[in-house]
Amino acid sequence: MIQRFLWRGLDTRLRLFIGLVLLVGIVPPLLNLLLPPSSPLYVPAYVLQLVGKYLCYASLALAVDLVWGYCGILSLGHAAFFALGGYCMGMYLMRQIGSRGVYGNPILPDFMVFLNYKELPWFWHGFNHFWFAAPMIVIVPSVLALALGWFAFRSRVTGVYLSIITQAMTFALMLAFFRNDMGLGGNNGMTDFKDILGFPVQADGTRATLYFASALVLALFLVIAGAVVGSRFGKALMAVRDAESRMRFLGYRVEGYKLFVFVLSAAMAGIAGALYVPQVGIINPSEFSPGNSIEAVLWVAVGGRGTLIGPVIGAFLVNFAKTYLTGALPEIWLFALGALFVAVTLFLPRGIVGLWGQYKARQERTKRTATA
Amino acid sequence: MNASAHTARSTSALLYLSGVTVSFDGFRALNNLSLLVEPGEMRAIIGPNGAGKTTMMDVITGKTRPDEGEVVFDGQADLTKLDEAEIATLGIGRKFQKPTVFESHTVRDNLLLALAGPRSWYRLLAATPTKAENDRLDEILTVIRMGAQQHMLAARLSHGQKQWLEIGMLLAQDPKLLLVDEPVAGMTDVETETTAAVLREINKSHSVVVVEHDMSFVRALGVKVTVLHEGSMLAEGSLDQVSADPRVVEVYLGR
Ligand SMILES: Nc1ncnc2c1ncn2[C@@H]1O[C@H](COP(=O)(O)OP(=O)(O)OP(=O)(O)O)[C@@H](O)[C@H]1O
Ligand SMILES: [Mg+2]
Numbered sequence: 001m002i003q004r005f006l007w008r009g010l011d012t013r014l015r016l017f018i019g020l021v022l023l024v025g026i027v028p029p030l031l032n033l034l035l036p037p038s039s040p041l042y043v044p045a046y047v048l049q050l051v052g053k054y055l056c057y058a059s060l061a062l063a064v065d066l067v068w069g070y071c072g073i074l075s076l077g078h079a080a081f082f083a084l085g086g087y088c089m090g091m092y093l094m095r096q097i098g099s100r101g102v103y104g105n106p107i108l109p110d111f112m113v114f115l116n117y118k119e120l121p122w123f124w125h126g127f128n129h130f131w132f133a134a135p136m137i138v139i140v141p142s143v144l145a146l147a148l149g150w151f152a153f154r155s156r157v158t159g160v161y162l163s164i165i166t167q168a169m170t171f172a173l174m175l176a177f178f179r180n181d182m183g184l185g186g187n188n189g190m191t192d193f194k195d196i197l198g199f200p201v202q203a204d205g206t207r208a209t210l211y212f213a214s215a216l217v218l219a220l221f222l223v224i225a226g227a228v229v230g231s232r233f234g235k236a237l238m239a240v241r242d243a244e245s246r247m248r249f250l251g252y253r254v255e256g257y258k259l260f261v262f263v264l265s266a267a268m269a270g271i272a273g274a275l276y277v278p279q280v281g282i283i284n285p286s287e288f289s290p291g292n293s294i295e296a297v298l299w300v301a302v303g304g305r306g307t308l309i310g311p312v313i314g315a316f317l318v319n320f321a322k323t324y325l326t327g328a329l330p331e332i333w334l335f336a337l338g339a340l341f342v343a344v345t346l347f348l349p350r351g352i353v354g355l356w357g358q359y360k361a362r363q364e365r366t367k368r369t370a371t372a
Numbered sequence: 373m374n375a376s377a378h379t380a381r382s383t384s385a386l387l388y389l390s391g392v393t394v395s396f397d398g399f400r401a402l403n404n405l406s407l408l409v410e411p412g413e414m415r416a417i418i419g420p421n422g423a424g425k426t427t428m429m430d431v432i433t434g435k436t437r438p439d440e441g442e443v444v445f446d447g448q449a450d451l452t453k454l455d456e457a458e459i460a461t462l463g464i465g466r467k468f469q470k471p472t473v474f475e476s477h478t479v480r481d482n483l484l485l486a487l488a489g490p491r492s493w494y495r496l497l498a499a500t501p502t503k504a505e506n507d508r509l510d511e512i513l514t515v516i517r518m519g520a521q522q523h524m525l526a527a528r529l530s531h532g533q534k535q536w537l538e539i540g541m542l543l544a545q546d547p548k549l550l551l552v553d554e555p556v557a558g559m560t561d562v563e564t565e566t567t568a569a570v571l572r573e574i575n576k577s578h579s580v581v582v583v584e585h586d587m588s589f590v591r592a593l594g595v596k597v598t599v600l601h602e603g604s605m606l607a608e609g610s611l612d613q614v615s616a617d618p619r620v621v622e623v624y625l626g627r
Pocket of ligand 1: 396401419420421422423424425426427428469
């Protein structure tokens with residue numbers, strides 16, 4: 001039943017793309033592990049780390065697209081869900097350090113010893129177990145999305161106002177997480193991780209596995225998103241995006257639809273964040289910064305909103321450009337980002353994937369005029 | 373107040389409006405409006421621009437809350453207490469003045485979304501159209517004469533085709549009462565005639581309230597007419613009766 005539901009959403013193009021994602025997930029880690037560094041095909045660890053990061057960003061982009069592209073909810077706060085998932089993972093990783101920290105305290109992480117904590121805050125309990133941390137990665141962002149969405153959608157907050165609320169949410173969280181007395185590492189955040197599930201995070205094998213897991217999760221998200229938007233639910237969802245009040249007059253409870261995708265999307269963002277943290281080795285409050293959420297929206301806009309492939313392509317291209325430009329011409333990046341935003345809004349309303357559609361449409365038109 | 377509510381509940385009227393008043397910033401779009409629609413009836417509502425015809429539909433469908441007055445459906449449901457989705461579920465369907473179809477869906481999917489049936493998000497996640505549903509869609513496509521365009525995106529339809537698709541969506545919804553706001557605006561004469569025929573066909577099994585400016589269309593419907601003016605009912609009767617009424621003539625000519 002569930003299997004049928006999942007496969008139904010996949011057209012050939014999406015299947016091929018998911019295959020490609022899996023290929024990107026399998027081949028580079030194997031080349032990294034099996035080949036000697038001298039080989040021309042060897043993939044160095046830093047490339048794995050970089051692309052692994054992009055894979056997590058792509059999952060985040062897909063989550064943003066699900067609410068924005070398919071339901072018209074322009075969330076400018078999705079980085080908050082990503083960061084919350086990341087913090088849950090960070091808390092687990094901190095507890096795994098145990099007495100190997102600088103202060104050697106078996107229970108308290110270093111920053112707590114430094115800040116004179118006498119005992120572990122209540123919300124840290126359980127995070128030493130992966131079986132506890134793993135569901136939290138999904139639950140914490142989902143509950144926040146559920147609460148926010150419940151109030152916003154029921155009071156029919158839409159459009160710009162909703163975007164502002166989500167932006168305010170991530171900003172408020174950033175300020176809160178910057179505080180030392182939150183018990184979450186303050187402005188330094190959490191870092192110096194040692195083990196994950198008993199394996200050293202820095203080891204080649206662990207890195208390769210985390211990278212592969214990121215690709216696998218992205219592929220899984222594509223399957224889930226494909227099934228959701230391909231179902232009758234998905235048709236209703238897009239109808240809500242196009243003409244919300246019309247759907248109400250047809251008897252649909254629009255809030256339920258919005259709430260479901262919003263929560264699903266927040267959960268996806270949380271999982272992406274949790275995979276991101278062990279690969280970059282740090283989580284700090286700057287992950288909540290409003291600019292991060294806006295960047296995620298830009299990835300979707302560049303790739304093509306309302307398509308499943310677009311956000312993935314957008315996340316890769318924009319982040320590749322960012323990595324390159326911040327290295328080569330650091331002072332240019334912000335201007336390039338701004339210019340990209342303007343250019344996409346003006347010239348590519350349907351993104352790169354939309355460009356392909358336009359090209360096909362033009363071809364068809366010329367063919368038709370040729371035969372006519 | 374209570375006594376009149378009681379009479380409302382005991383009448384056989386399908387739709388009962390009594391003393392309905394709606395103000396926008398002090399301006400009375402509806403002013404003490406009363407209206408009765410019997411089960412099975414088709415009623416035409418006419419009136420100059422700004423008379424309050426669309427506002428009346430907004431009140432019936434829960435989009436606008438009246439400041440005063442009663443709106444009772446089917447002898448029991450107080451529509452002023454329900455929201456849009458609840459009212460739609462009770463069996464009131466609406467076609468908007470400005471055609472609103474789901475542009476990024478095909479004609480068939482538009483009808484599928486309107487089709488009476490599951491509405492909740494959790495049921496639609498797993499639902500696939502049944503044989504009965506597909507048959508019903510084919511039937512409706514025949515009635516609105518759009519079988520050939522069923523796989524076309526609604527965005528690519530002409531204005532008149534969108535109007536028909538909306539009527540088809542109403543049919544798919546299978547409500548007890550259809551509210552149709554200016555169905556022939558922007559249609560050619562032939563399309564207008566067809567629309568009148570389609571509405572008469574629909575009226576065989578549904579009650580209809582139709583708002584229209586086009587007098588030849590109203591004449592083709594051949595039903596009782598209510599004239600609205602400045603938010604109140606000015607006259608009621610056959611088209612010939614109301615057009616002979618000097619107050620109605622003045623309202624239409626005095627502008
Ligand atoms: N939301 C609103 N806010 C303020 N004024 C409104 C609102 N809706 C309607 N009105 C005003 O109420 C009056 C009645 O409008 P309504 O749309 O009901 O007229 P109508 O009879 O449908 O006219 P038309 O034939 O042009 O469609 C108009 O003067 C209109 O400007
Ligand atoms: Mg009107």
